[in-house]
Amino acid sequence: MNIILADDERLPRLGLKSMIEELFPNQHTFIEITNGEELLSYVQQQTPDVIFLDIHMPKLSGLEAFSQFYQKNIPVVMLTGYAEFSYAKEALKYGAIDYLLKPAGLEEIKRVMMQIYQLKKDAHAVYQKNYELEYKKILNLFFSIHFIQQPKFVKPPYTAMLFYFDHDPNSSKKNYFDLLSTSLEKLSDAYSFPCSCSFLPSGELLFLSSGKIPLTSLNHIPEDFRNSSSCLATGFSCYADSIEELLNTITYIQKMESIRLCTHLGKCIFLTELKQQEFFLPLSSLIDKAIFSLQLNDTMHLQKTLSEIQNLKEGEFLLSKCDTSLSIIFHRLFHHHVSIHSILQLIDSIKHMYSQEKETDIIQKINLYVNQNYMNQIGINTISDLLGISPNYLSKTYKLKTGENFTDYLTKIRMQKAIELIESGSCKTVREIAEKVGYFSTRYFTKLFLKTTGVTPSEYLKQHIPL
Known part of the structure; x- marks a missing residue:
């Protein structure tokens, strides 16, 4: 904190400074002032954190100076060598936080300093709250109606x-x-x-x-x-x-x-x-559009944007000036490497990425459909018809992208749901469980359940029947 020690006597100033430094070493800056006019001139230009103010000073008394700047709400601690309670009353009227008799002891200074710290903390909390509220209001007004408050x-x-x-x-x-x-x-x-x-x-x-x-x-x-x-x-x-x-x-x-x-x-x-770096904007804005189209699986806009990139004047020059940012962003967002050695390579990389993203999107649709319809009679033909692609392409793509066959995934989901039904106690017979997860052959369901869990569904049911 910036602390003013306002006293026309040198020893009281040194005593205060020494005690504050002893209590709170290397935390404060001290400004020493010897008369009321000098103090008034200072606070008209600067706002200290606290003022220790002697009532009796030459040219302008401490109390007279205080009466002219009290509206600035600077914490003031009044000092006097006498028990002059009429002065104390006047000082408190202007908002002094305390009134000390000289020479003040170490414990008194500690108490006053802790009081000042708390005042500062409370004032900061209030100011910060007002700051945040006004900040949000300024932004809301500007970005909604372009009004500057x-x-x-x-x-x-x-x-x-x-x-x-x-x-x-x-x-x-x-x-x-x-x-x-x-x-x-x-x-x-x-x-x-x-x-x-x-x-x-x-x-x-x-x-x-x-x-x-x-x-x-x-x-x-x-x-x-x-x-x-x-x-x-x-x-x-x-x-x-x-x-x-x-x-x-x-x-x-x-x-x-x-x-x-x-x-x-x-x-x-x-x-x-x-x-x-403004010169990058023609290329960077098109790449931004391409990324957005990739994320939305928007074929039409992606093709249009790639055409604009290909026809961009100085495209090769701009690409040559790019740092690793371009490679990093595509890898981070899509987990694909993008070649940035030429515009054509960049376009080919994005096209290849798009085809792979479409395949990934197909996998997500398949898995979602299975999770929502496992209880029905579904198979690879059902889903291929739904997606408008051949069963063969769907089967190969699923295996390539997930590492497992579609039928294995369907079986895994059905077995998970069967286990959940048994453990929840909502089904009492193997036939009931089998039908609820999409099997009308109890024998076939039992065979798959045994292969998955190592026990038959009947045994698993017995293990989970409440005593």
Whole structure:
């Protein structure tokens, strides 16, 4: 904390400083002031964390100076060499938090300092709550009706980081926000800056801090996050000196975000670097569209986008300037290697990937259908008719992609359901169980159950009959 020691006598100032340093070593900065006019001039330009203020000082008394700045709500501890209770009453009227007789003892100073710490903690909690509420309101107004609200709590200068997430679709996204926001809040706290994190309507995470955090402290955030999760977070960083500049910069970054697919994926990109990489945008925006079409299995839009990539002027040049980001993003999202040596190789890789993704999508549809219809008379012909593909193609694709035959998977699901029925006690006979999982031959069902579990369904039933 910045602590003002306002007393015209040197020894009391030294005594206070010595006791505070003894109690809380190397935690505070001290400003020594010897008269009321000097104090008033200082607080008109700066806001200290606390003032230890002697009532009697030359030029302007401590009480007179206090009466002119008390509305700034700076914690003030009054000091006097006499039990002047009329002065104490006046000081308390202006909001002094305590009144000490000189020379104050170590325990008194400790008590007052702990009181100040608690006041600061409470004030910070209230301010942080107001900061977060106003921050979300500013974002909501801007991104819904493009209205810029002037801030009362979310004051400049600003440090902002806009995060775009690229994660393995097979991994859980749980706790991503908590991991990253906790790391960012700790960073902001290290500089004593208020901050907040919020998701924008389009899915990005925006971190904002009211204070300029050094770029060297921001650079490691995406890398630390990658090491603690299975997700890549590319952080676009900027400074701003007004709310208008901040929101306009965020809008600019949103237009440029696809550039991460060509360079700096999973890293920190500062605004000046981003502007230098603008030339990637014609290629990166098309790759972004191709990825989106792949994820949606949208054949028509994928073909159109690949045609645009093939006809892109300077496409080969732009591709040659890409770092490993392009390979990483395709491998992370689709678990496929993509060649980036030429535009034609890139297009061929994406087409091959799409055909494999379609096959994977077929497998998911087959498994879903089996899980929903195992109790019916279904087989490979039933599903091939449903999907509009040949039974032979379905059988080969299923075996190639899963490592097991379709009939083996169907049997496995039916046996699992049979075991669940027995263990739940909802079926009393082997015939009833067999029919409920899609078998009308009790003998055939018994043979498959024995092969799967090592015991007959009758024996398994006996083991689970309640005593």
